[in-house]
Amino acid sequence: MSSEVLDRGLVLDAVRVTEIAAIAAWKLVGRGDEKEADQAAVDAMRTALNDLDIDGEIVIGEGERDEAPMLYIGEKVGRGKGGPKIDIALDPLEGTTLTAKAMANALAVMAWAPKGTLLNAPDTYMDKIACGPGYPKGVIDLDKTPAENVQSMAEAKGVDATEITVCILDRPRHADIIASVRSVGARVYLITDGDVAGVMNTADPSTGVDLYVGQGGAPEGVLACAALKCVGGQFEGRLVFRNADEKARAKRVGITDFDRKYDLHEMVRADAIFAATGVTNGALLDGVQYEDGFVHTHTIVMNSATQTVREVRMKRPV
Known part of the structure; x- marks a missing residue:
């Protein structure tokens, strides 16, 4: 693992990038235009x-x-000129609807790792299950029912299944998952958007979330894996294809086994840096705030090489 990719300077660079994107998106919070908010974050992050x-x-x-004039898959960024070669996964604004409606948990998110070590996931859906650190390997299994995973988590935690809380995106497609979780008495914590934040909730005991289950974007799965790798969590995912076009898209990025079940270390194959800055207030991060001519941001940055997690609060004049 090349230390230059994860040195202190690049950790701070990651923080600055997500801060800048979050501030750009914050200017459009509550204004009802998802596309404009997303474009503002994209432009700021790219710059x-x-x-x-x-x-x-x-x-x-x-x-x-x-499909995307800015920050498209395969786009080269940075000054180059002998700098470290880096794979970058990003979502300049995770929660465009949340931002447009001034709802909680919108984030600017980015992860990077040495070149060739992040799964180049196609823009399709992915079935996902995740938990935070401190559990034996294999405590979760994507091939088991949600109820079975709840019971496995409860046993590992030494509590009854009724003491387990599962975060799930509030979507009609998840009705069976919700019913399975509730069949063993576990709590369901529904979120409207933002499954990177949903997975991250499992890594922070203060959220009360033990498990994340559901189907969401495959790219967001890679970002979530980078965060969990930094804290020792667990993740399993399997790509979901709805048509031949999505399978063709997967083939273009080198994926040929359409039924493969990926674990965290197959999706993020080396040490990584993960950074997220709050756009709106949420369970993990405060949103951008403006006060007395200064803008305030709240960022979490993680480094899997050192297993460190830092919170960074920045104040700068507008």
């Missing part, structure tokens, strides 16, 4: 990345080149 001394490539971005 910030191109100001860094890195040789970076977007492997998880805003879509494929023809």
Whole structure:
């Protein structure tokens, strides 16, 4: 593992990039325009990345080149010129609807790792299950029912299943998952959007969330894995294809086994840095705030090489 990718300077660079994107998106909180908020975050993050001394490539971005003029998969960012070669996964604004409606838990999110070590996940859905650190390997299994996973978590934690809380995206497609979780008496914590934040909740005891289960975006799965890798959590995912076009998209990024079950270390194959800055207030992070001519941000940055998690609060004049 090249130490240059995870040195202190690049950790701080990651913080600056997500801060800048979060501030740009914050200016459009509550204004009802999802696309404008997302574009503002994209533009700000791209500008910030191109100001860094890195040789970076977007492997998880805003879509494929023809669909996304900014931060598309395969786009080169940074000044290059001998800088560290980095794979970058990002979501400049996770929670565009949350931002447009001034709802909780919108984030600017980014992860990076040495070139060739992040799964180049296609823009499809993924079945996911995740838990935080401190549990024996294999405590969760994507091939088991949600109820069975709840019971496994409860046994590992030494509590009754009624003491387990499961975070699930509030979608009609998750009705069976919700019913399975509730069949053993566990609590269900529903979120409207933002499954990167949902997975991250499992890693913070203060949220009360033990388990994340459900189907969401595959790119967000890679971002979530980078965060969990930094704290020793567990994750399993399997790509979901709805049509031939999505399978063709997967083939273009080198995926041929459409039924493969990935674990965390197959999706993030080396040490990584993960950074997230709050846009709106949430369970993990405070949103951007403006007070007396200053803008305040709250960021969490993680480094899997050192298993460190830092909170960074920044105050700067507007």
